[in-house]
Amino acid sequence: MTPPNQPGDRPAPDRDLFPDNTAMDRTDDGPGAEVVSIETARAGRHPYPPAAPAADQGQEDSDGPAPRVDPPGTDGRDWRAELADKVKARRAIVPMWLRSRAEAVDTLAWAGGHYLHVTGYHAARSPLYAGRLAARSPRGLARTVASFVRWTFDLEGEPIRLAAVRREDPESYLKLSRQRDARVRLRLPVAILAAIVFGISSLLLATAAPTSAQWGAVAALVALLGMLGAPADRPLIDRAVVATKVERLTSTVVIDALAALGIAEINKATGKGGRGIGFPAPITRDGPGWRADVDLPLGVTVTDIMERRDRLASGLRRPLGCVWPESAPGQHAGRLVLWVGDQDMSSAKAPAWPLARTGTADLFKPVVFGHDQRMRPVTIPLMYANVLIGAMPGAGKTFALRVLLLAAALDPTAELRLFELKGSGDLSVFESVAHHYGSGPDDDTIYACLLSLREVYKDLERRAKTISNLPRDICPENKVTPQLAAKRSLGLHPLVFAVDECQELFSHPEYGKEAGDLATAIIKRGRALGVILLLATQRPDKDSLPTGVSANVGIRFCLRVMGQVENDMVLGTSAYRNGIRATTFTVRDKGIGYLVGAAEDAQIVRSAYLDGPASERIVTRAHAARTAAGTLSGHAIGDTEPAAPAFDLLSDILAVVPAGEGKVWSEVVVTRLAELRPQIYGGWESDQLAAALKPHGIDTVQISRRIDGKQINRRGIDRDRITELVTERNRDRPAG
Numbered sequence: 001m002t003p004p005n006q007p008g009d010r011p012a013p014d015r016d017l018f019p020d021n022t023a024m025d026r027t028d029d030g031p032g033a034e035v036v037s038i039e040t041a042r043a044g045r046h047p048y049p050p051a052a053p054a055a056d057q058g059q060e061d062s063d064g065p066a067p068r069v070d071p072p073g074t075d076g077r078d079w080r081a082e083l084a085d086k087v088k089a090r091r092a093i094v095p096m097w098l099r100s101r102a103e104a105v106d107t108l109a110w111a112g113g114h115y116l117h118v119t120g121y122h123a124a125r126s127p128l129y130a131g132r133l134a135a136r137s138p139r140g141l142a143r144t145v146a147s148f149v150r151w152t153f154d155l156e157g158e159p160i161r162l163a164a165v166r167r168e169d170p171e172s173y174l175k176l177s178r179q180r181d182a183r184v185r186l187r188l189p190v191a192i193l194a195a196i197v198f199g200i201s202s203l204l205l206a207t208a209a210p211t212s213a214q215w216g217a218v219a220a221l222v223a224l225l226g227m228l229g230a231p232a233d234r235p236l237i238d239r240a241v242v243a244t245k246v247e248r249l250t251s252t253v254v255i256d257a258l259a260a261l262g263i264a265e266i267n268k269a270t271g272k273g274g275r276g277i278g279f280p281a282p283i284t285r286d287g288p289g290w291r292a293d294v295d296l297p298l299g300v301t302v303t304d305i306m307e308r309r310d311r312l313a314s315g316l317r318r319p320l321g322c323v324w325p326e327s328a329p330g331q332h333a334g335r336l337v338l339w340v341g342d343q344d345m346s347s348a349k350a351p352a353w354p355l356a357r358t359g360t361a362d363l364f365k366p367v368v369f370g371h372d373q374r375m376r377p378v379t380i381p382l383m384y385a386n387v388l389i390g391a392m393p394g395a396g397k398t399f400a401l402r403v404l405l406l407a408a409a410l411d412p413t414a415e416l417r418l419f420e421l422k423g424s425g426d427l428s429v430f431e432s433v434a435h436h437y438g439s440g441p442d443d444d445t446i447y448a449c450l451l452s453l454r455e456v457y458k459d460l461e462r463r464a465k466t467i468s469n470l471p472r473d474i475c476p477e478n479k480v481t482p483q484l485a486a487k488r489s490l491g492l493h494p495l496v497f498a499v500d501e502c503q504e505l506f507s508h509p510e511y512g513k514e515a516g517d518l519a520t521a522i523i524k525r526g527r528a529l530g531v532i533l534l535l536a537t538q539r540p541d542k543d544s545l546p547t548g549v550s551a552n553v554g555i556r557f558c559l560r561v562m563g564q565v566e567n568d569m570v571l572g573t574s575a576y577r578n579g580i581r582a583t584t585f586t587v588r589d590k591g592i593g594y595l596v597g598a599a600e601d602a603q604i605v606r607s608a609y610l611d612g613p614a615s616e617r618i619v620t621r622a623h624a625a626r627t628a629a630g631t632l633s634g635h636a637i638g639d640t641e642p643a644a645p646a647f648d649l650l651s652d653i654l655a656v657v658p659a660g661e662g663k664v665w666s667e668v669v670v671t672r673l674a675e676l677r678p679q680i681y682g683g684w685e686s687d688q689l690a691a692a693l694k695p696h697g698i699d700t701v702q703i704s705r706r707i708d709g710k711q712i713n714r715r716g717i718d719r720d721r722i723t724e725l726v727t728e729r730n731r732d733r734p735a736g
């Protein structure tokens with residue numbers, strides 16, 4: 001029999017590993033040593049013994065316990081893991097409201113205001129309180145005298161003494177009577193002394209004290225007696241603040257609301273024997289509302305809750321605009337931060353926009369765009385970014401765009417090119433500071449917008465060259481910096497190009513395609529070169545918003561939309577699936593939307609509300625700042641925008657292709673067109689001509705020419721087809 005291994009025995013080398021037995025030969029364990037598998041030996045040393053391959057396991061093994069995969073000692077606590085968990089869930093040393101200066105000032109102002117109100121309320125009612133005290137003082141006097149007499153003669157013991165008489169218990173009666181006599185003997189002189197002191201004090205006060213002291217003493221006495229005479233059910237003072245109707249958020253309320261969502265895992269967790277719902281931190285006040293940190297049951301994600309926000313609001317018995325479930329940054333997918341506001345977000349009073357009254361902006365620093373549900377400011381870093389704003393009509397797009405433009409206007413170095421293609425004049429307030437300005441859905445305005453885009457596109461090249469020519473130490477990052485932007489000679493100042501109702505531009509039959517290409521190129525290349533494109537649309541679909549634009553914009557703000565497609569078109573693919581749903585906003589949620597790309601997570605923001613007069617005041621300041629800086633240009637100083645002449649492509653072609661010429665190559669046509677109107681057709685290529693003819697229903701045709709004995713085929717136009725079309729069009733036009 002092989003002797004068992006003793007502790008400290010070295011495991012024998014594995015034969016399989018050393019087939020030539022060389023290693024085994026070197027061992028000196030001798031013939032009596034036990035040969036064990038190296039796997040078994042390693043498994044013995046390893047904290048996580050590996051599972052034996054199925055083939056190696058006999059029936060016995062397969063019936064045996066499952067292989068261990070948990071670290072040893074899982075029953076014990078891993079203090080490092082626990083510590084790591086605690087680190088993640090640390091509660092702030094400084095309370096949330098003290099971390100932001102604005103919020104701290106707000107809270108203190110709120111507390112100050114509250115106590116000022118309470119003081120004022122009671123001060124105004126002091127005559128009423130005095131009257132009440134006076135009216136109650138006789139009863140107070142009677143109560144005081146009665147109590148004094150009862151105490152002096154120990155009348156409290158009377159009922160017990162009478163009870164002893166009724167029980168015919170002489171022993172008890174005598175005992176109680178003796179006790180009473182002893183008390184009265186002691187209390188009577190004290191009472192007489194007190195009465196004498198009171199009498200003398202009153203006499204002295206009445207004869208020797210000044211009148212004010214006399215009145216003061218009388219008032220104090222009346223007040224004291226009034227308080228003593230107060231009925232138990234009627235307090236002297238009224239409540240200055242009626243208790244808030246907002247119910248305190250408790251764990252029970254939260255659990256009940258979550259259980260009402262119809263999520264099976266939550267029902268299981270809250271049912272009998274379930275693991276329950278966890279609260280990793282106490283429910284606290286956070287800004288003007290309550291915050292609950294919730295660990296959802298295993299398998300339930302925050303998105304599951306976010307997409308049932310309306311049902312959650314119903315479960316909490318709060319208006320929808322008060323209930324805001326969010327994920328916790330840096331935590332697992334089941335950590336819900338539920339913030340329940342005291343007031344509907346759409347009606348809560350937002351703090352004033354910081355630049356509303358004073359100050360200028362610097363586009364290299366984030367600008368305040370609006371406020372979140374907790375009324376904390378939300379900023380947008382405009383530089384190196386592009387913004388897309390989308391919503392259904394009347395949701396607050398133009399107002400949101402206006403906030404960003406007001407910030408841009410307040411940066412005197414920024415050049416503004418603004419086109420509002422609805423024709424409502426919503427951006428007309430900026431005319432005095434804009435380099436380019438256009439308003440209207442007509443072809444001329446849209447064409448002017450296209451020309452301006454072309455200019456910016458061309459300017460990108462110049463900007464890129466300027467930057468690449470700069471020495472490395474001045475421009476190490478190959479992008480515009482505040483220092484470079486400040487050097488006007490370099491022409492690298494911020495350029496803000498905004499198009500409101502941009503669907504009019506991108507879906508234009510003639511200019512749409514080119515505008516889309518230019519916008520896409522500007523979005524892609526303009527960021528580092530100081531060009532910021534801001535687009536707002538009420539029709540976020542693929543015809544009105546080129547995919548190149550929608551896919552590359554960095555910052556997106558989506559106010560109320562009707563469906564998933566529009567939602568994802570503005571906020572990015574999968575936004576809806578991830579619970580970021582601007583479809584949940586209601587008609588009342590004006591100016592409220594999801595903001596994506598300005599911070600790590602999507603934020604719910606109400607844009608700052610700056611109406612016409614407020615905007616005008618801000619633009620007046622911006623104008624003054626620009627005048628002082630000498631940066632007013634273009635439209636602002638009366639220069640006309642790039643001309644938007646009335647032209648007609650078909651008529652122009654007929655003008656440059658004489659009758660009888662028949663079919664002409666496109667390259668010849670564009671050269672002649674460029675001579676006719678260089679500002680419009682300059683730089684056109686053949687395919688651009690083909691694209692511009694498409695909307696008119698004209699295709700270019702293959703035209704063969706013999707040149708130097710060689711047959712050459714190229715695309716071109718058929719003059720007769722164009723003549724036909726123009727004749728038809730003229731015939732259909734109403735007379736006059």
Ligand SMILES: Nc1ncnc2c1ncn2[C@@H]1O[C@H](COP(=O)(O)OP(=O)(O)OP(=O)(O)O)[C@@H](O)[C@H]1O
Nearest residue numbers: 393394395396397398399538590591606607608609
């Ligand atoms: N941040 C806000 N806070 C409160 N109300 C707002 C806010 N933004 C917009 N509104 C209200 O919503 C109304 C519509 O806003 P706005 O004109 O910007 O909508 P729109 O989406 O541009 O509409 P349209 O597509 O018709 O141009 C405004 O008249 C204003 O009263």
